[in-house]
Amino acid sequence: MTTLKSRLFKGYFYLLLLLSAFVFNACTQSQSKNTGNSKYMKDHSKTKVFGEMVAELTSPPLVPPPVGNRPAMKLYMEMEIIEEEMEMSNGVSYVYWTFGGTVPGSFIRARVGDEVEFTIKNHPNNKLPHNIDLHAVTGQGGGAEASFVAPGHEKTFSFKLINPGLFVYHCATAPVGMHIANGMYGLILVEPEGGLPPVDKEFYVMQGDFYTEGKFGDPGLQPFDMQKAYDERPDYVVFNGSVNALSGENALQAKAGETIRIFFGNGGPNLASSFHVIGEIFDKVYVDGGDQINYNVGTTLIPAGGAAILEFKAEVPSNLVLVDHSIFRAFNKGALGIISVTGEENKKIFAGEIMEGIYMPEGGTIQKMPKDGNAVKQPVSLTKSELIESGKKIYMQACFACHQANGEGVANAFPPLAKADFLNADENRAIDVLLHGLSGEITVNGKKYNSIMPSQQLSDSEVAAVLTYVYNSWGNKGSEITPEMVSKRRK
Numbered sequence: 001m002t003t004l005k006s007r008l009f010k011g012y013f014y015l016l017l018l019l020s021a022f023v024f025n026a027c028t029q030s031q032s033k034n035t036g037n038s039k040y041m042k043d044h045s046k047t048k049v050f051g052e053m054v055a056e057l058t059s060p061p062l063v064p065p066p067v068g069n070r071p072a073m074k075l076y077m078e079m080e081i082i083e084e085e086m087e088m089s090n091g092v093s094y095v096y097w098t099f100g101g102t103v104p105g106s107f108i109r110a111r112v113g114d115e116v117e118f119t120i121k122n123h124p125n126n127k128l129p130h131n132i133d134l135h136a137v138t139g140q141g142g143g144a145e146a147s148f149v150a151p152g153h154e155k156t157f158s159f160k161l162i163n164p165g166l167f168v169y170h171c172a173t174a175p176v177g178m179h180i181a182n183g184m185y186g187l188i189l190v191e192p193e194g195g196l197p198p199v200d201k202e203f204y205v206m207q208g209d210f211y212t213e214g215k216f217g218d219p220g221l222q223p224f225d226m227q228k229a230y231d232e233r234p235d236y237v238v239f240n241g242s243v244n245a246l247s248g249e250n251a252l253q254a255k256a257g258e259t260i261r262i263f264f265g266n267g268g269p270n271l272a273s274s275f276h277v278i279g280e281i282f283d284k285v286y287v288d289g290g291d292q293i294n295y296n297v298g299t300t301l302i303p304a305g306g307a308a309i310l311e312f313k314a315e316v317p318s319n320l321v322l323v324d325h326s327i328f329r330a331f332n333k334g335a336l337g338i339i340s341v342t343g344e345e346n347k348k349i350f351a352g353e354i355m356e357g358i359y360m361p362e363g364g365t366i367q368k369m370p371k372d373g374n375a376v377k378q379p380v381s382l383t384k385s386e387l388i389e390s391g392k393k394i395y396m397q398a399c400f401a402c403h404q405a406n407g408e409g410v411a412n413a414f415p416p417l418a419k420a421d422f423l424n425a426d427e428n429r430a431i432d433v434l435l436h437g438l439s440g441e442i443t444v445n446g447k448k449y450n451s452i453m454p455s456q457q458l459s460d461s462e463v464a465a466v467l468t469y470v471y472n473s474w475g476n477k478g479s480e481i482t483p484e485m486v487s488k489r490r491k
């Protein structure tokens with residue numbers, strides 16, 4: 001038998017339960033409104049670790065496997081600093097300073113609460129001391145002082161990861177700007193408890209600006225230019241360390257229907273990135289790599305020394321074009337990459353006939369490419385090899401953004417010039433294409449293109465040079481085009 005008193009007590013108890021559930025709910029709701037997810041607000045400074053393991057680090061564009069449901073652990077990791085000459089662009093090289101032999105440096109993936117024992121090794125062939133400042137680290141200099149290491153030495157230091165998120169790491173040895181400008185940056189991902197939600201594909205991409213003595217495309221080994229870096233006037237703005245790192249054979253691959261996550265960082269040293277993927281919309285942006293999620297974003301700003309996690313579903317087959325939408329950087333300084341999405345068309349989502357996801361900077365009619373404002377150069381008589389040499393420079397400034405540095409073009413958008421039957425069949429027609437632009441359907445090597453090439457606004461000798469270069473590259477027939485031939489066609 002229940003007395004009134006006990007019934008009253010029970011009622012009071014349930015009321016309390018209800019009330020507290022309500023208050024709890026309201027709390028978590030308001031928290032998740034402000035911060036995305038309350039689990040990110042936990043204090044992880046005392047999170048216990050269970051067991052230990054050696055962390056796998058990966059080279060870009062690869063990312064190590066997700067942490068999933070594992071508990072916080074003791075993590076051992078090792079990174080080797082290597083100074084080495086690598087390709088910046090076709091025919092252009094640069095001495096990069098790297099974490100792990102690549103720009104950006106190896107990707108580090110850990111879980112919040114992990115205790116990391118980090119060993120940094122400075123290769124004996126290197127010329128300079130280096131160190132590492134990880135933005136994910138709480139403590140003096142993000143580890144910079146503790147990790148300062150001379151060539152031929154190694155240093156070990158340790159830290160606990162108490163904030164989840166995506167963070168930049170970089171070298172912080174004086175002159176700091178120069179170490180970063182030479183490629184010394186990378187990303188460390190600290191996953192929340194339970195990990196990020198699973199996706200089909202994950203990629204690692206970082207932007208960086210480079211300062212060379214020569215201009216964009218000037219051939220040979222290009223030394224770092226301190227004055228240009230100081231003035232913030234980069235010659236190259238690239239993804240993953242070089243102009244061709246994410247295009248041509250290096251294009252990222254995905255299938256229609258896959259969900260894609262890009263861990264995007266900006267090493268700088270100077271420029272912020274207006275990051276955009278032409279032909280897609282970010283379903284989710286983890287703003288600044290933190291726990292605030294923004295939905296349905298076109299272009300997102302990523303500061304120098306900052307990062308963001310970007311997610312979208314590749315719905316239809318296309319060549320998605322990654323760009324810094326400060327657009328001269330994309331088409332004239334190298335900040336351009338491709339995700340090639342293959343698979344079934346979905347005409348409901350996109351029924352464009354030929355130009356899926358391709359940006360036409362000049363609009364829908366043939367327009368003229370502006371010229372430098374220099375006086376028109378007098379035709380000078382150059383030998384064939386001189387034509388080829390100066391033609392290559394013109395190609396790297398005027399053609400490569402569309403036809404690609406290796407002349408292979410971009411599927412469905414820009415026809416190939418390498419072993420191109422259209423080009424090799426008729427020199428006069430090729431001259432006309434450069435003088436007047438081209439639109440309407442053409443067939444190149446059995447594939448149809450129906451697009452627009454803007455008129456190039458080049459002088460006769462420039463047209464002669466660039467075409468001679470094209471005809472003498474990538475397996476083409478070797479014709480020589482003279483300025484006289486061009487001037488005849490112009491009339």
Ligand code: HEC
Binds near residue numbers: 401
């Ligand atoms: C803005 C992008 C763009 C730029 C820059 C560009 N092209 Fe093109 N080019 C195209 C497109 C698009 C077509 C195909 C036009 C069509 O479908 O009618 C084309 C076609 C051609 C063709 C004929 C087709 C073939 O594959 O043989 C030649 C030759 C050519 N371009 C050479 C050049 C050269 C040389 C330069 C640099 C001086 C250059 N293009 C710059 C976009 C571009």
Ligand SMILES: [Cu+2]
Binds near residue numbers: 129171172173179184
């Ligand atoms: Cu360094």
